[in-house]
Amino acid sequence: MTTVAMTILLLSTSSLLLHCSALPFQQRGFWDFGKDIDVRDLMMTMMKDQEEGSAFEEVSPPDHPTCPFGCVCQLRVVQCSDLGLTHVPYDIPPDTLLLDLQCNMITEIREGDFKGLTNLYALVLRNNQISRVHPRAFLPLKRMQKLYMSHNQLTSIPRNLPASLVELRIHDNHIQKVLAGTFSGMGNMHVIEMGRNPLQNSGFEPGAFTGLKLNYLRISEAKLTGVPKDLPESLHELHVDHNQIQAIELEDLSQYKHLQRLGLSFNHIRHIEHGVLSYLPNLRELHLDNNRLSSVPSGLPESKYLQVVYLHSNNISSIGLDDFCPTGFGMKRVFYNGISLFSNPIHYWEVQPATFRCVSERTAVQFGNYKK
The missing domain is CATH 3.40.50 (Rossmann fold)
Incomplete structure (x- = not known):
């Protein structure tokens, strides 16, 4: 399967890929994994992996090609979305790389549903009614890297997931x-x-x-x-x-020295123990908006690589001269390019200009208007 052939497939089938209610996923960077998947992006990723030789081995096409009724099969991509299917089709071509079964009415994944699909790269099962997965259902999928089972009715994570798996999406289940x-x-x-x-x-x-x-x-x-x-x-x-979450204590984050982005928004956090941020030497982005903090967390000036801090929609009423920036030289390696403080009871005219001496530009600090 060549790059040109895959590109033709992307253009010719784009209108068939997404018909259910979930919003399409458009991954533009490393940090966008939290959104729903778009099969077009998945196909592009598969194509890139194939070019790098990391996802596939050559498999001879079947002598008598088959395609499940109602599905679209082309260039090892099988699309069976939005067909009202109640089970996985039995006649999936054995050389399939991407199997799209999203937005159907499948309730169970049976033991032999993926028999013979040893080269499958990605399986999309989102937006079904799956509540049961046989413990041996995924055993044939020796090379599968991506599994999407979001928006189903699972009560547990399926057993015996392939050791080759790189990405698992299983949000919005039970x-x-x-x-x-x-x-x-x-x-x-x-x-x-x-x-x-x-x-x-x-x-x-x-x-x-x-x-x-x-x-x-x-x-x-x-x-x-x-x-x-x-x-x-x-x-x-x-x-x-x-x-x-109501508080962040030292032991909560003490082992995550590689953490670069931490999302704690929309909790009930009132207290962050002094010294917590010292355990996160590589932190670049911190989300603490929509909580109940009454002051700026300690340790921000010592966070050498921290660039973005979201503190809006809290109860912060005052800001100290050294809450964000260090007092000495050579401590902070990068300037802030985003600090949000709006929707806090702060009188911005009382904040000293030198408070933001380590910010890249004036527009990087957002105060806005506080309305009780």
Whole structure:
């Protein structure tokens, strides 16, 4: 399958890809994993991986090509979305690389549903009614890298996920527990999106993430009262926004020295223990907006690489001269390019101009008007 052929497919099938209610995903950078997937972007990613030789091996096409009724099959891409299917079709071509089954009425994934699909790269099952997955259903998928099962009715993460998996999206289900060993042997995993599940802190069993080298994790819109314990130490990005967290303590973030982006927006945070940010030496972006903070968190001046801080919609009534910038030289490596402080009871005319001496430009600081 050549780059030209895949490009032709992208152009000729773009009108067939997304007909269900979920918004399309448009990934423009490393930090956009939290949005829904667009199959066009997935195809482009697959094409890039193929060119780099990281996702495929050559598989001979079948002697008698087949295509499930109503689906569109071309160049190892099988599109069966929006067909009202109640089960996975049985006659999927064995050389399929991308299988799109989103926006159907599938309720169960059976043991033999993916038999023979040993070269499958991506499986899209979002927006179905799946509540059961056979423990052996994914065993044939030895090379699958991307699995999308968001917007279903799962109560647990499927067992025996392929060790080759790189990205798992399973948000907006009914998952209440993440069992120990769920991700055992999955050394290639980079992204997990499991937001909008009724997960409490007690729902994460000890060892749930053992051995996982993860870059990105989102557990937003859940029922967390604190940052979950024992998350992968390799995390570069963590989102636990839209939860019920009331405080951030030293032990909550002490092991995440690689973290670059932290999302804590839309919680009930009143207190951040002094010294928390010292454990995050590589932090670039901090989201603390829409909480109940009464002051600027300590430690910001010592965060050498911090560039963006969202503090709007809190209860901050005053800002000190040294709340953001260090007093000495050679401490902060980069200037801020975004500080939001609007929707706080701050009299901006009382803030000394030197407070923002380490900000790149005046427009980087947003005060706005406070209305009680």
